[in-house]
Amino acid sequence: MSNDEIFAAAYREHYWAVxxxxxxxxxxxxxxxxxxxxxxxxxxxRRRSDLPTPPLxxxxxxxxxxxxxxxxxxxxxxxxxxxxxxxxxxxxxxxxHSPDTEPPGAWVHEALARLSPADQEVLRLTxxxxxxxxxxxxxxxxxxxxxxMRLHRARRRLRAEIDRMRTTVAPGAGAPRRDTPKEQGHG
Amino acid sequence: xxxxxxxxxxxxxxxxADPRFREGPLPPGAERHLDLLTRRAAPAPNRxxxxxxxxxxxxxxxxxxxxxxxxxxxxxxxxxxAGPATPSAVAAPRPLTPxxxxxxxxxxxxxxxxxxxxxxxxxxxxxxxTHVQSWSLSMTSGPDARRPVTLPEERVVRWRPDGSRTELVxxxxxxxxxxxxxxxPGGDPxxxxxxxxxxxxxxxxxxxxxxxxxxxxxxxxxxxAYLDELDRAGGQDTPRLLDAVAELLDHWTLGGxxxxxxxxxxxxxxxxxxxxxxxxxxxxxxQAYTHSAPGIRRMIVLAPDTGAVLGLETTFTKDQPDLxxxxxxxxxxxxxxx
Numbered sequence: 001m002s003n004d005e006i007f008a009a010a011y012r013e014h015y016w017a018v019x020x021x022x023x024x025x026x027x028x029x030x031x032x033x034x035x036x037x038x039x040x041x042x043x044x045x046r047r048r049s050d051l052p053t054p055p056l057x058x059x060x061x062x063x064x065x066x067x068x069x070x071x072x073x074x075x076x077x078x079x080x081x082x083x084x085x086x087x088x089x090x091x092x093x094x095x096x097h098s099p100d101t102e103p104p105g106a107w108v109h110e111a112l113a114r115l116s117p118a119d120q121e122v123l124r125l126t127x128x129x130x131x132x133x134x135x136x137x138x139x140x141x142x143x144x145x146x147x148x149m150r151l152h153r154a155r156r157r158l159r160a161e162i163d164r165m166r167t168t169v170a171p172g173a174g175a176p177r178r179d180t181p182k183e184q185g186h187g
Numbered sequence: 188x189x190x191x192x193x194x195x196x197x198x199x200x201x202x203x204a205d206p207r208f209r210e211g212p213l214p215p216g217a218e219r220h221l222d223l224l225t226r227r228a229a230p231a232p233n234r235x236x237x238x239x240x241x242x243x244x245x246x247x248x249x250x251x252x253x254x255x256x257x258x259x260x261x262x263x264x265x266x267x268x269a270g271p272a273t274p275s276a277v278a279a280p281r282p283l284t285p286x287x288x289x290x291x292x293x294x295x296x297x298x299x300x301x302x303x304x305x306x307x308x309x310x311x312x313x314x315x316x317t318h319v320q321s322w323s324l325s326m327t328s329g330p331d332a333r334r335p336v337t338l339p340e341e342r343v344v345r346w347r348p349d350g351s352r353t354e355l356v357x358x359x360x361x362x363x364x365x366x367x368x369x370x371x372p373g374g375d376p377x378x379x380x381x382x383x384x385x386x387x388x389x390x391x392x393x394x395x396x397x398x399x400x401x402x403x404x405x406x407x408x409x410x411x412a413y414l415d416e417l418d419r420a421g422g423q424d425t426p427r428l429l430d431a432v433a434e435l436l437d438h439w440t441l442g443g444x445x446x447x448x449x450x451x452x453x454x455x456x457x458x459x460x461x462x463x464x465x466x467x468x469x470x471x472x473x474q475a476y477t478h479s480a481p482g483i484r485r486m487i488v489l490a491p492d493t494g495a496v497l498g499l500e501t502t503f504t505k506d507q508p509d510l511x512x513x514x515x516x517x518x519x520x521x522x523x524x525x
Binding site: 108123 | 192198200207213216321325340354389438
């Protein structure tokens with residue numbers, strides 16, 4: 001296959017995965033997602049002679065950069081940064097403050113949003129893009145062991161945030177209630 | 188309650204089945220874009236076929252293998268001369284301890300020394316890429332968690348002028364030159380020969396003007412902003428600042444000016460306690476600065492004269508039964524080299 005054919009095949013195979021990646025991090029309309037995805041594949045086109053195998057984790061890394069560059073390049077930084085974490089304002093979601101309340105997505109998102117973007121990203125890549133540690137390493141541009149350590153730290157921090165949110169005020173009572181023993185976060 | 192990753196999976200805002208983004212034919216706009224890209228590349232029929240990964244990349248790979256073998260040999264020799272004790276194959280390294288009687292040096296004082304050193308002609312220059320030896324625990328979690336083993340490896344990342352980079356990861360433990368090394372492909376620990384290549388990849392150029400890809404500044408204020416940008420939550424506490432430093436050093440080998448600026452950033456941040464002189468796992472003298480959080484102690488080791496970051500150690504300070512780790516286990520130690 002020629003480089004162009006390999007690129008076209010990768011484009012068709014991964015277009016939707018990259019779109020979902022972008023949509024999960026950028027709460028824009030479909031057209032805004034398409035715009036970023038087009039930039040991702042334009043970058044990949046320029047690099048088509050060097051596309052790694054498999055290309056998807058690398059494409060996620062490019063998409064991450066494109067999102068960051070979009071924030072920088074268009075003077076929309078603050079607004080888009082706020083969106084990157086899928087925060088409540090961007091989604092118009094009503095955040096609930098206890099895991100005991102449905103739907104679960106909102107409070108998990110809130111717990112996630114309390115972490116650093118680096119922690120958020122390693123968790124999202126693992127749980128939403130379902131990447132293995134080696135693939136996460138490619139997407140983040142770090143080594144596998146560093147990725148494994150980052151994931152470990154991020155999981156503990158997310159766990160700590162979730163536990164913190166489980167400390168809630170019981171209905172009709174003024175005192176805080178803990179549903180589970182609190183785990184210590186790793187700082 | 189489900190574990191945190193499972194909870195996060197369930198909270199995926201755009202699952203694969205989302206009707207807006209589920210697998211299927213390309214939308215018209217994407218088809219047009221693909222068509223535009225591939226047509227623009229005319230004359231397509233005679234374009235050369237994809238270049239196989241030979242011979243240039245292979246030569247590069249061989250060169251890297253030789254370079255790394257040399258580095259390993261030099262490191263091993265240095266340690267042999269230093270005469271370290273030979274631990275067992277899977278023993279976790281013990282936490283670094285300050286040399287008895289050594290006087291702690293404040294970060295302010297060290298930053299001052301680093302600034303002086305940075306002004307000298309022989310001061311090293313900033314370079315993209317990294318060279319790091321690490322020891323890290325391979326942990327499992329939950330009631331069936333098995334006692335973790337320590338995985339030693341060496342990683343070399345070099346950038347080429349065209350923006351592509353080569354990453355070479357080798358299983359090696361400079362404390363035990365020539366001895367089998369533990370690794371865990373697919374989460375299954377086993378031993379391999381010292382110097383076994385775990386991965387060797389060449390990645391295409393990936394440009395970004397955002398950290399950590401952007402060139403780090405060499406003044407304390409700019410570098411602090413850069414590190415804050417790595418952790419955009421803002422208002423970094425010390426653990427997050429140290430995480431950001433590690434991420435920076437996983438992408439860049441700092442020059443003298445950047446090291447001096449970083450020492451000043453750490454001094455300004457507060458939260459790090461001078462612990463005294465240490466000899467790091469590569470036999471280098473350093474000054475250690477620690478931060479303790481519940482259950483975890485972090486230690487950053489800086490070169491006493493240049494302020495260069497030599498290593499970063501994270502140690503459990505209390506038992507964590509769900510991870511089968513004990514107080515005193517070193518979760519990770521990274522030693523950066525030039």
